[in-house]
Amino acid sequence: TAETANPFKCEPGEKYVMNVMVSGVEYWFPVYEMFKQAGQQFGCETAYTGTPEYDVNKQIASFDQALAQNPAGILVHPMNSDPFIEPINRAVDQGTAVVTFAADSPNSKRVSFITSDNLAEGTYAADAVAEAMGGKGEYAVLENPGQDNHDKRVAAFITRMEAKWPDMKLVGRAASNQDPTKAYQAVLSLIQANPELGAVFMPEANSAIGAAQASKENGSKVRVMLADVNANILDMIKAGEIFGSVNPNQGMQGYMGFMLLWLANHPDLIDPMNDTARSGKNGMAVPFVDNGFSIVTAENADDFYWDKYLKRRGTKGIEE
Amino acid sequence: MSGGNVLEIRKISKHFGAVQALAEVDFMLERGEIHALCGENGAGKSTLMNIVAGILAPSSGEIRLEGLPVHIGSPAEAQRLGIGLVHQEIALCKDATVAENILMAATNARRAPLMNFSELNRTAQKVMNRLAPIPVTRRVGALSISNQQLVEIAKALTLDCRVLIFDEPTAALTEAETQALFCIIRGLKQRGISIIYISHRMAEIFALCDRVTVFRDGRYVSTDRIAEVTPDHVVRRMVGREITQLYPEKLAGEPGAPLLEVERLSDGAQFSDVSFTLRRGEILGLGGLIGAGRTEIALGVCGLAPTTQGSIRVDGQPVAIADYTDAIRAGIVYLSEDRKHSGVFLDLSIAANVSALDLRKLTRNGLVDRRLELTQAITLCTRLGVKMGAIGDPVSSLSGGNQQKVAIAKQLSVKPRVIIMDEPTRGIDVGAKSEIHKLLRELAADGVGIIVISSELPELLGISDRVIVIRGGRIAGEVTGAMTEEAVIRLASGVGGNFADVA
Amino acid sequence: MSLSKQEELVAPPVRTGLSLGRFGAMREAGLIVIILALCVAMSFASPHFATWGNVRAMLMSFSIEGIVVVGMTVLLIVGGIDLAVGSVVCFAMVVGGSMFLMGLDPWTACLIAIGASALVGAGMGFFVTVVGLNHFITSLAAMVIVRGLCLVITKGTPLSLFTLPPEFKAIGQGEFNGVPYVIIIFVVIVVLFDFLLRRATAFRKVFYTGSNEKAAEYSGIRTRQVKFWVTVLCSTLAGLAGVIYMSRFGAATPTFGVGMELNIIAAAVIGGASLTGGAGTIFGAILGIALLSVVTSSLILLDVSVYWQDMIKGCILLAAVSIDHFLNRRKS
Amino acid sequence: MSLSKQEELVAPPVRTGLSLGRFGAMREAGLIVIILALCVAMSFASPHFATWGNVRAMLMSFSIEGIVVVGMTVLLIVGGIDLAVGSVVCFAMVVGGSMFLMGLDPWTACLIAIGASALVGAGMGFFVTVVGLNHFITSLAAMVIVRGLCLVITKGTPLSLFTLPPEFKAIGQGEFNGVPYVIIIFVVIVVLFDFLLRRATAFRKVFYTGSNEKAAEYSGIRTRQVKFWVTVLCSTLAGLAGVIYMSRFGAATPTFGVGMELNIIAAAVIGGASLTGGAGTIFGAILGIALLSVVTSSLILLDVSVYWQDMIKGCILLAAVSIDHFLNRRKS
């Protein structure tokens, strides 16, 4: 009823934390931007934490430290799924809600998982490439073996090609490990071995710079397709040096991540017709959310620049 | 006498932590003289020279050059002032050639941006030939330790100096090289260069020098004209007591049963067909010129270098020696001639150094018995008169001679059946030397077989019961009975053939 | 005569322990002071620092790596280096995990994993002592090969070991009276090896070999054997760390431990180990890794901007090492 | 007298050139043979291998890193090491890039970037020669600090330098008579430094200092100055490589060059540089990086499974180094 106070508000001191590894890289920023916005709308405190290193051990340490401050909830990108089971469970047991994003820890007690569908990303990327090539030609992939979401994208890409585009031929797989120089060398070699190479897909943005350069030096015949974006990639997409990218909807990841945490902390807002009261489960738990993704091409690339976005919004990004 | 003091050292003190190495010492060097500096091991000779050459900074005191006070902050500055030093410890760049090492200082001073190797080699070879014909294009690391010593000396000869310091240059040299060096030094003196000469060999000092200064325990004791003193005088001032008998009594009766029998040993390169027998209770000397292959023979016997032929028996039983551990098992130990490279562990404590050779003796339940280790180290070091701060100090804090004593203490810590000592008393002072000789004789009397390799002829003859002379990797002959230096030199150099009293 | 101050001579040849009187003379005193100073400052700066939760998090974050540091320190003392430790840690996880998934009980699987790690060490030892390559290049090749093996075994996907029995997971996740087992194991290993390194005859030979290999040979020590076994030891401890990680994380990821080697070596070097051999202590190395960990934790707790964290961390590291160097130089 | 076999001893003081007669005696002969053998094998295995396109691709792939290898080799010879090269390469890209974005013309921006890199080297040199830390720990700290600086400057996002003028991009992307400028620059630097290292007085001092610092000092060489300037040189060349990368990729990524240092050091060590100083040649080091590059390319050309690539690469590396070691031992 209208007289009741707005329930969608935080208690004083109710704090939500986002935790990631390699915290200095751009991918997380738009996620946190909307996480923060949701927090402000609810009157909550938010913080961005993590470790600059690509090291699960260090990320867990930073997670534990965030936990030691008793936040209301943590939105975490677990670098590896199972190592986070114990820390996440400890957090949940102490009353801190945990939501995973972009990568999951399915066997833990995390309340929700939000991500774009890596399989769909791979599939759409495959379709986009194949259509542009008229459904016929040679392609290769650059990989980062061992990184779960990257592996999924690559696998989906290849599966889709095999299933829907029988005339697309996979001619090479090389590990670039997110290193532009390795990607450069790999694509050069791939082009030498397969002069008819028409496309190369990689599941992340770092390799793309090298791959695009290699392609360019050989007459730009190779379409470079990737996942994720940054200013440089966008420029190259606009210039036609990169074919396109699939980019997860990071804003929704952050915003919905916050919402999921907040909701999990306020289960009394609903009264569902089920056994939650009896079983003691959290009735507000949303197991899975798909935040969607976009295909970035020369036409829409302008909308994905982080600095323009930041300027438009007038915030200080992760530093608030 | 002309009052022309080139170098005046006044009240120089130096301490390393608690150790007072030098206490207000004075030292005056006249123009064109050869001035000997004597003192026991650890008396502070090298420390003072290192201060003069800009390697160490004094704690207090003043240095005057040509009457003017100077500050010598680095070796580069010392060189600019015309002070050169032949180091006691060999300090050469092993990866560079002899020529580059000899002319390193010149290279450093040159303005030319590019090296001129052919000229470098020519110049260096000229300098080198004055001492010994070592080809200057060889890598220094491939030279034997005695040849490295020669390179170290040659290096100093290229410096344009007023004052040239030799810190025990002859410790690793034989007679021939020593004489060549003396010629050069006298030539330098002729040209007005002033020389400081440090040695533990009295004979050299009295043959070469004009004056002698004695230090004891970091203090100045005296300066005299050589003509006015005798070696006994100098030794008494150094040691503070009389050394009546330089070498112990020789073996009185017949030696015992054969202990170590080496038969037709060859390594296919450095020596061949070497056979000799060491008997219980005797001290056997090995003589020869530098490079004769004595060290190689010793290494071959001990399994430290591979051999291609020959057999070794201990107590009449043939033993197979594949590596040094086998040799130690068979009771044979070897003291290396190259103490810095293979004799001591410079950054480990004195005690740990002494116990390195036979850890089993000190081990209880797999652990090192520390008390036993300390007792052993202190006993041996006291016996050999090692001058040190604490037994736990690293060996690098000791003077050269004291490091050598630690190396010997290590050897004596085990009770071997055969000890092979390669240049055992290199750099060791007169007092300690006779102590070591006494020890060796006692060990021999206890039935230990001892082989001594020494380039110092008087020592070799003084300590050994019998001397085998090596020439070009083969046994040239044996000297027994009334041994003379002449006999050894003849065999060693091959002059006069089998003249010696080969028994 | 030459030994006037007999009493003074009975200083121990090697450091004997932590008696308070000798504190100032210890190599590690400087590091301890620096770490304590950091901790005190942090306790004032953040109310969360001096809580058991935070201390536990910090201890947990370096205790398994600490086991690897122990092996690396011994290897550095003998004059070697092992760039493959990160790969070997991962290898042990992956081997143990896949054995378990193939149906072995986890304890046997772990023994096999540790054995396999030891084998990697033996392989490196072979190339170093028999073939005659140096430790750097050998372990670099081993790092690549072993990482490759991990990829081959896992086909690139993390092994989920969710079904590990709880009594096995307890090693990595359980506690005893509120103290995690991991920390207990770590402390036991550190104390044991610190003691052995100072007292055991076998480890004495490691010092001799590292200080002057030639002189050690001339003292009848079989230096090649010593180097071989130390190389094996380092890999074995890395393997042990690997199975503990496996128990703690309940997973085996083929990319685990990438870049770990530099952190480990840095810890040992900060703690006084020399890259040219002959010097180093376990205790110092552990202080080294503790320092790295405290700095990282503090920056996170203080909510320092992620952009600045690396830079500040590097600067603190450099300052700490410089101060430590200065304190030690003053002493000698 | 003391030297019986005079003739045998007159080996040249330093290698003076590539005359065929001396080929067998060269330190690098083994590596050359190994690389050639690999190439011949590859030409049979893949029709694409022995094409100009592929050779060009391989040359391009290691030529910029090759510039860094040159600096690292000189630094290794003096007894140092630089773990920060990867960070410095990135730093130069980032500084040059952001200067350009701030409106400077790209040439000035690059000069500033190289200057800034040299300054990083000077900082490291200061800590090594004045404070007295070792190269390893100093450069490790520098690696973290400089990487942190890159993050601070870029705020974590790659700088897009798409607007770089074409005449500047030509450095990294253009060619002269079909030969890319990058390769020309690389060859010039390698030949220049190989010559200097063998013949220039200043660089001989580097050898002496690395071989025996004490001995060099006793000869009046200011070893601290030598070490300082070599440290600066290494960073400066890394900076140069950074701006060339910037020109080639038209971007400045804050994560560029992570882990590059190990590759660079490995190349130098494979080529005969010693981690303890005093030994190493530019030519050998370049062969080292060429070997690494040929192996990588071959695996891709042969379409080896990504899971097996690492393992095979490591094994080839180990085998190559062992063979090289064996060949060199045989000679001496």
Ligand SMILES: Nc1ncnc2c1ncn2[C@@H]1O[C@H](COP(=O)(O)OP(=O)(O)OP(=O)(O)O)[C@@H](O)[C@H]1O
């Ligand atoms: N770096 C050092 N640290 C501590 N003590 C030192 C150091 N260098 C020398 N000493 C001490 O200084 C004293 C003098 O040493 P020095 O080398 O000058 O003796 P020396 O007269 O040259 O002896 P020797 O005849 O054995 O060469 C010795 O007691 C030695 O232990």
Ligand SMILES: Nc1ncnc2c1ncn2[C@@H]1O[C@H](COP(=O)(O)OP(=O)(O)OP(=O)(O)O)[C@@H](O)[C@H]1O
């Ligand atoms: N490390 C080494 N590398 C190569 N050659 C060596 C080495 N050491 C010695 N030689 C060579 O071996 C030969 C024997 O020299 P060595 O000095 O061992 O003989 P020696 O009879 O023991 O002489 P010394 O009186 O110097 O002890 C010489 O030709 C020498 O150049």
Ligand SMILES: [Mg+2]
């Ligand atoms: Mg001396």
Ligand SMILES: [Mg+2]
């Ligand atoms: Mg000899």
